[in-house]
Amino acid sequence: xxxxxxxLADITFALEHVVGxxxxxxxxxxxxxxxxxxxxxxxxxxxxMAEVVAPTNRQGDTQGSLLTSDATVxxxxxxxEAYRQYVEAGWxxxxxxxxxxxxxxxxxxxxVIQELMTxxxxxxxLCPLLTQGAIEALLHYGDExxxxxxxxxxxxxxxxxxxxxxxxxxGSDVGALTTRAVKNDDGSYSITGQKIFITYGDHDMAEExxxxxxxxxxxxxxxxxxxxxxxxxxxxxxxxxxxGARNSVQTVSLExxxxxxxxxxxxxxxxxxxxxxxxxxxxxxRIMFVMMxxxxxxxxxxxxxxxxxxxxxxxxYAQERHQGxxxxxxxxxxxxxxxxxxxxxxxTQRAGISAMRYLMLLDASYVDISSxxxxxAVRARANEIVGILTPICKxxxxxMGNEFTSLAxxxxxGMGFIxxxxxxxxVRDVRIAAIYEGTNGIxxxxxxxxxxxxxxxxxxxxxxxxxxxxxxxxxxxGEQFATICQELGRQxxxxxxxxxxxxxxxxxxxxxxxxGSSRTCACGVCAPAPGCCRVPPWQRPQPATPNWRSxxxxxxxxTLSRCCHSPQVCWARQPLAPRTSLPWTPGSCPxxxxxx
Amino acid sequence: MENSALNIVVLVKYVPDAQFDRHxxxxxxxxxxxxxxxxxxDEYALEAALALTDARxxxxxxxxxxALTLGPASAAVAxxxxxxxxxxxxxHVNDDALAGSDAWATSLALAAAIKTLGPxxxxxxxxxxxxxxxxxxxxxLAARLGLPQVTFASALEVDGGTVTARRDGDDYSExxxxxxxxxVSVTDQANDPRYPNxxxxxxxxxxxxxxxxxxxxxxxxxxxxxxGSLTTVSAAAERPARTAGTIITDSGDAGIQLVDFLAAQKxx
Ligand SMILES: Cc1cc2nc3c(=O)[nH]c(=O)nc-3n(C[C@H](O)[C@H](O)[C@H](O)COP(=O)(O)OP(=O)(O)OC[C@H]3O[C@@H](n4cnc5c(N)ncnc54)[C@H](O)[C@@H]3O)c2cc1C
Numbered sequence: 001x002x003x004x005x006x007x008l009a010d011i012t013f014a015l016e017h018v019v020g021x022x023x024x025x026x027x028x029x030x031x032x033x034x035x036x037x038x039x040x041x042x043x044x045x046x047x048x049m050a051e052v053v054a055p056t057n058r059q060g061d062t063q064g065s066l067l068t069s070d071a072t073v074x075x076x077x078x079x080x081e082a083y084r085q086y087v088e089a090g091w092x093x094x095x096x097x098x099x100x101x102x103x104x105x106x107x108x109x110x111x112v113i114q115e116l117m118t119x120x121x122x123x124x125x126l127c128p129l130l131t132q133g134a135i136e137a138l139l140h141y142g143d144e145x146x147x148x149x150x151x152x153x154x155x156x157x158x159x160x161x162x163x164x165x166x167x168x169x170x171g172s173d174v175g176a177l178t179t180r181a182v183k184n185d186d187g188s189y190s191i192t193g194q195k196i197f198i199t200y201g202d203h204d205m206a207e208e209x210x211x212x213x214x215x216x217x218x219x220x221x222x223x224x225x226x227x228x229x230x231x232x233x234x235x236x237x238x239x240x241x242x243x244g245a246r247n248s249v250q251t252v253s254l255e256x257x258x259x260x261x262x263x264x265x266x267x268x269x270x271x272x273x274x275x276x277x278x279x280x281x282x283x284x285x286r287i288m289f290v291m292m293x294x295x296x297x298x299x300x301x302x303x304x305x306x307x308x309x310x311x312x313x314x315x316x317y318a319q320e321r322h323q324g325x326x327x328x329x330x331x332x333x334x335x336x337x338x339x340x341x342x343x344x345x346x347x348t349q350r351a352g353i354s355a356m357r358y359l360m361l362l363d364a365s366y367v368d369i370s371s372x373x374x375x376x377a378v379r380a381r382a383n384e385i386v387g388i389l390t391p392i393c394k395x396x397x398x399x400m401g402n403e404f405t406s407l408a409x410x411x412x413x414g415m416g417f418i419x420x421x422x423x424x425x426x427v428r429d430v431r432i433a434a435i436y437e438g439t440n441g442i443x444x445x446x447x448x449x450x451x452x453x454x455x456x457x458x459x460x461x462x463x464x465x466x467x468x469x470x471x472x473x474x475x476x477x478g479e480q481f482a483t484i485c486q487e488l489g490r491q492x493x494x495x496x497x498x499x500x501x502x503x504x505x506x507x508x509x510x511x512x513x514x515x516g517s518s519r520t521c522a523c524g525v526c527a528p529a530p531g532c533c534r535v536p537p538w539q540r541p542q543p544a545t546p547n548w549r550s551x552x553x554x555x556x557x558x559t560l561s562r563c564c565h566s567p568q569v570c571w572a573r574q575p576l577a578p579r580t581s582l583p584w585t586p587g588s589c590p591x592x593x594x595x596x
Numbered sequence: 597m598e599n600s601a602l603n604i605v606v607l608v609k610y611v612p613d614a615q616f617d618r619h620x621x622x623x624x625x626x627x628x629x630x631x632x633x634x635x636x637x638d639e640y641a642l643e644a645a646l647a648l649t650d651a652r653x654x655x656x657x658x659x660x661x662x663a664l665t666l667g668p669a670s671a672a673v674a675x676x677x678x679x680x681x682x683x684x685x686x687x688h689v690n691d692d693a694l695a696g697s698d699a700w701a702t703s704l705a706l707a708a709a710i711k712t713l714g715p716x717x718x719x720x721x722x723x724x725x726x727x728x729x730x731x732x733x734x735x736x737l738a739a740r741l742g743l744p745q746v747t748f749a750s751a752l753e754v755d756g757g758t759v760t761a762r763r764d765g766d767d768y769s770e771x772x773x774x775x776x777x778x779x780v781s782v783t784d785q786a787n788d789p790r791y792p793n794x795x796x797x798x799x800x801x802x803x804x805x806x807x808x809x810x811x812x813x814x815x816x817x818x819x820x821x822x823x824g825s826l827t828t829v830s831a832a833a834e835r836p837a838r839t840a841g842t843i844i845t846d847s848g849d850a851g852i853q854l855v856d857f858l859a860a861q862k863x864x
Contacts, residue, residue, distance in 0.1 A: 032798075041797055044680065048791050090794040103794060 004054040004309055006046025006116050010354060012039050015108070018358045019365040024106050027372040033105045041109070045091055046116050053120035056082050060123050060262030061425045065203065067254045073202040073264045079124060083205040087157035091117070092128045096135060100151040106372075107294075111364040114298055115357070118305030122429045123262035125305075127160050127200045129298050133291040134161025134212045137229065140290045141279035149237055150210055159208040163295075164195040164232075164268065165288070172442050174214065174285070175223035181215040181230060181275060191215055191232055191275040194252075194267065197436075201266030202234070202251040208243050209234040211268070213275060214284050227284035230275035248273045259428030293390050295437050297363055300393035302433040303401025304356040310408035310426035311349040317412045318342050336411065345411050349404045356397050363389040384459045387451045391443035398433035398440060405430050448502060448513055457503040464499065468492055601658035602754065604645040604718045605710050607737075608663045608678050610671035611635040611727040620832055634674040637722035639681070639789035644752050644782045645720050646682045646790070660684045662713055666694065666705055672805070679800035680792040686805040687713070693810055693817035698825035699728070703736035705820055708813040710741060718759065719779040723748055734781040744774035750785040 015021035016035060025034045056078040063076035086092065095110025096102025110132075118125040135154050138147060153159040170176035179193025191213060195201075202209065211232040220226030238244040248271045255265040278287055318337040325331075326338035336342045363386060370382035405426040409416035416423040434440045452460055471492070474485040506513045613631045642663065649659035663678030665671050666689040675686035689709050697705070710716060719741070724731040731747075738745030749761035749772075757776045762769060764785065792800075810817060818824060844853045858864045 037798065037801070041794060044792050044797055045794070052791065085791060088793060089791050094794055103798070 004050050004120055005312060006042075006050055006119075007308060008039075008043060008046055010357065011042065011112055011115075014354075014358050014361050015039075015112070019108065019361045021108060021365070024108055024365050024368050027106075027368065028374055029104065029372055030106050030368070033109060038105070038109050041094070041105075042112055042116070045113055048085075048089055048091065049116045049120040052082050052085050053117060053124055056124060056262075057121040058422055058425070060121060061259075061422075061429075062261075064261035065254065065264035067251060067264075071251055073204065073251060073254065073266070075203050075205055075264070076262050079262065080205050082124065083127070083157075086128070090156070092131065092157040093155045096132075096155045097139065100147070100155045102155050106364075106368040108361055108364040108368055111297065111301060111360060114301050115305045115308070115360075118302050119309040121262070122302055122306055123260040125302075126260065126263045127203070127205065128157065129295065130163055130199055131157065131159075131161040132298070133163050133295045134210055136291045136294050137212055137278065137287050138231075141229070141283065141287045142231075146231065146276065146278070149241065150231065150233075153208070154210060158206060159210055160200060160203070160206045161210045161212065162198055162201055163291070164198055164201075164211050164213040166195060166197045167193065168196055172439060174288075175225075175227070177214055177216070177227065179213065179215040179270065181217050181228060181277075183217070184274075189215075189217075189230055189275045189277060191230060191249075191270045191273045194269050196267050197255065198266045198268050199263055199436075201264065201268045203264055207235075208237075211249065212278070213270065214288065215275070217281050220282055224285045226282055228281045229278045229284040229287040231278060232270065232273050232275040236274060257432075259425070259431055292438070293367075293386060296390050296394040296443070297360065297367075299433050299437040300356075300363075300390075300395075300397030301360050303397035303399070303430060304353060304360055306426050306430040306433075307349065307353050307356070307401050307404035307408075310405040310423065311346075311353055313421075313423060313426075314349070314408035314411040314416075315346060317415070318346060321413075342411055345407045349407055352400055352404055356400055359389070360393050360397060363393050384454055385463060387454065388447070388460060388463055391438075391447045391451065394437065395434070395440035395443040398430070401430040401433055402427075445514060448506070452499070452502060453506065457499070460499055460503075461496075464492070464496055601652055601660075602649055602717045603660045603662075603713070603715065604649065604720060605662045605664055605713060605716050606638070606641050606645045606678065606683065607706065607719070607721040607733070608638045608642065608665050608674045609635040609722075609725045609727075610665060610667045610674040611725055614726055620834060632670065632673065634677040635722060635726050637724060637726055637784060638674075639722075640782050640784055640786050641720045641722045642678055642681055642683060643787045643789040644749075644780075645718070647787060648718075648752070648754055655684050662687055664706065664709055665689070666697075666702060666709070668695075672807075675805060676800065677792070679803045679805070680797045681790060682792075682796055683803075685803055688805065688807045689809075689813065690807055691810040691817075691820075693821045696822040696825065697820045698827045699730050699732045699736060700826045701820040701824040703733050703740055704824065705810070705813060705815060706733070707737055707740035708815055709808060710737075712808070712813065715777070717776045718754070719743065719777075721779070721781045723781050723783045731781075734779060738779040741779065743777055743779045745779045745781075746772050746774050747781045748783050749780050750783045752780060752782060752786060 015038065021038070022035055024030060025038070056076070059078055060076045065073055065075050067073055090103075091113055093102040094105045094113055095107050096104075098104040114125065114129065117128065131154055135151065138151060138154075142150070150159070154161055164179075165174050165177070167177045167179065169178070177193075179191065179195065181189040181191050183189055193215060195213070198211075200209070201211070211234070213230045213232045214227050215230060216226055217228055220228070232249055233247055234249060236244045236247055250269050250271070251264075252267040252269045255267075257265060315337075319335050321336050322333040323336060324333060326334040326340075329338055337346065366382045366385045366389065370379050370386055373379045373382065405423075409423040409427055412421060412423045415421050419425070438446070454460070471485060471489060474481050474488065477485075502513050610632050611634075613633045614636070642661070645661045649655070649661055652659050661683045662685050663675045663683040664687045665674045667674070669690055671690070672686075672688050675683075675688050679686050687709060689705055694701075694705060710719060719737065721734045721737070725733075734747055735745055737743075746759065746761045746763075748763050750764045751762040753760045754776070758773055759776060759778050759780060760771060760773050761780060762771050764783075810820065822828065842857065844850050844857075855864070
């Protein structure tokens with residue numbers, strides 16, 4: 001299997017020219033995180049992920065995590081050591097508050113680190129991802145004592161975290177959970193119940209696991225309004241901060257899964273386990289929402305990251321494997337990359353991956369603006385945009401992750417289907433991302449049900465109007481961009497129409513909006529966002545809009561809103577043009593033709 | 597003297613990345629350094645130094661690890677990486693006249709540079725550079741500095757004023773002691789080099805990095821470069837591309853042909 005090469009040129013390009021990172025670095029408290037420093041960090045981080053974490057990916061898949069006879073989980077060979085080095089190198093702490101030992105860097109930077117780690121090994125990366133979710137919940141709602149007790153070691157990565165929402169009868173419907181929490185005399189709670197599908201619910205990479213558990217107190221209201229959030233440490237923490245007695249939470253079994261074999265998915269049984277309330281009773285859902293924005297964007301990045309790794313492998317394969325002779329080629333045989341159809345598959349991946357990366361980083365940059373901009377009005381608006389973009393990033397990123405890993409496999413022909421080459425692992429691994437952290441259907445419902453209606457639709461319509469500013473840039477960009485401009489305009493019109501229809505119909509016929517149309521909107525918004533419309537006819541809003549095709553270059557539209565000279569546009573428009581003929585500096589953004 | 601702070605110099609070289617194809621350029625038979633990095637073998641030397649100073653309380657306790665490189669402007673990358681990994685300060689000897697220096701001339705300039713650092717307890721080097729691979733710099737340097745030399749150490753300890761090293765041969769292992777100050781070269785078995793820690797990368801930006809010319813070292817152009825070298829490379833050629841393998845067509849005797857081939861290569 002080919003080695004992972006961190007795509008730092010494209011990432012740097014995205015930071016500098018697409019999401020305007022230099023402006024993020026000017027925000028209060030981010031002054032130390034200038035672009036040069038960040039790029040230096042990311043280079044070293046990329047090297048670490050490629051050399052230390054990436055080599056564990058295959059072993060993790062074939063060996064998987066195992067439950068031993070003494071009910072503890074053993075991770076695959078090499079994981080423990082790689083995690084130890086990860087903690088030592090401190091990569092998890094970069095975007096976390098300095099107060100607890102973090103680097104105080106913007107979320108945007110943290111997201112790139114997440115991409116690099118996830119490309120290296122998605123199953124491995126879940127442990128830090130879940131830890132970060134737990135950290136965020138504690139940061140926002142934990143009391144001082146709790147923060148000081150848990151955060152420093154979680155920020156450093158010495159202790160890891162989990163999120164315990166799901167129960168057999170409570171998946172998408174979190175409100176149906178029944179785990180009980182009864183208050184003890186000393187103010188702690190006694191937690192009893194069974195949680196399923198708990199990622200890294202137990203493992204051997206850290207001395208302590210801090211479970212965040214959703215449960216109900218006696219007499220709590222029905223549904224989501226009656227849920228509280230607790231910390232349940234695997235080992236109780238002594239007053240001096242040392243790790244003490246084992247808490248009564250046990251791993252009952254591990255799931256056998258389609259992918260991410262190395263990530264232990266645990267059934268956890270809580271039998272009167274000691275838990276500590278975060279915030280107040282019945283605040284659980286609000287706390288979960290805090291971490292959900294963060295984790296959902298993180299899961300969207302999984303689609304991007306695994307697609308990137310799969311793409312690199314398919315590119316290498318297409319360059320090395322020779323079959324037949326391409327039309328117009330000379331020599332004994334042609335590499336696969338010479339065939340137009342293979343190029344189409346490569347460029348579809350390449351363009352889509354860039355669009356995903358720009359979209360995710362854009363969302364992250366709004367997260368940073370929403371937390372650090374001095375002007376409250378700008379913060380509030382950024383927060384609205386994060387609300388819109390996050391479910392899109394999650395569902396669009398993971399849908400595309402499925403599609404692109406499958407394309408990467410297709411390029412490798414029969415060998416792609418053979419497990420040894422590793423192409424199949426990417427397809428299997430990324431498949432979960434559209435399911436967990438709120439299925440993509442739930443994301444669509446969130447977008448349509450919650451985000452669309454913000455300020456009676458004004459929030460969304462303003463956002464669309466901002467996107468359309470790119471049309472002026474495109475119109476000025478010359479003849480070369482005329483067809484893009486025209487097609488983009490059509491897509492924008494369709495999106496606008498769909499949005500307005502949903503806003504109008506949402507009141508009178510919410511089911512119509514939520515059934516076919518919820519999907520339409522999830523696709524519709526994210527589509528012209530990165531420019532792809534792929535909605536089946538029956539889901540089209542009325543009147544039917546023309547041309548929901550998905551030409552390749554359409555992926556780039558969103559990118560264009562920030563950077564109208566994106567190289568991918570030209571690649572897409574001149575698929576077979578040699579790279580050197582493109583009007584920007586080589587190396588700033590390597591494309592599918594690189595090295596061919 | 598036990599566990600007192602140490603002043604260590606680590607030699608770090610900027611070499612072509614072995615992951616890529618390496619090429620020769622020009623008539624002087626020098627190596628193309630466009631895809632270059634800190635020599636992997638020098639990371640073991642740096643790790644050995646950091647392990648010793650970490651155990652003595654690190655920079656806070658007055659320990660100093662100086663990463664020293666000699667090379668063109670781009671070689672500063674090797675020092676920078678060393679600072680990110682944990683060296684306390686950097687010293688870069690850079691002078692156009694140094695181009696083409698052989699081991700003899702290089703060790704002369706390195707010795708002069710080390711002398712500018714005051715009393716040094718240990719000079720630690722890698723076992724070889726991954727480009728020139730002469731392995732002779734450590735010995736020449738020890739001679740020039742008048743230090744005892746302990747080469748190819750696969751384990752290293754310092755206790756009081758004594759350095760103890762293990763050298764592993766093919767069928768024996770020996771333990772060597774020398775009194776400080778001393779020069780030690782370490783093998784790739786000596787330790788597991790650490791990766792730069794993110795805070796180390798940030799901290800490196802504030803660390804002291806000195807650049808010195810020949811004049812700063814009190815040397816003249818004729819002491820080094822091609823003029824000051826005892827050896828010259830008279831010819832160098834890139835390894836020819838691999839030739840195509842032999843394809844045996846089976847007309848009933850393929851097995852015999854295969855065995856004949858293997859026997860001819862003395863493989864069976
Ligand atoms: C490998 C793995 C790891 C996981 N890790 C964790 C973890 O660490 N912590 C944790 O708490 N959970 C975890 N989960 C659970 C995961 O979040 C749930 O599986 C997910 O939320 C979906 O719930 P469900 O499986 O019950 O599916 P269901 O809720 O039964 O959904 C089935 C289908 O119905 C649709 N659907 C359901 N309700 C609605 C609705 N209201 N509107 C529209 N469509 C709807 C869904 O979109 C889906 O297509 C994990 C799961 C897996 C497989």
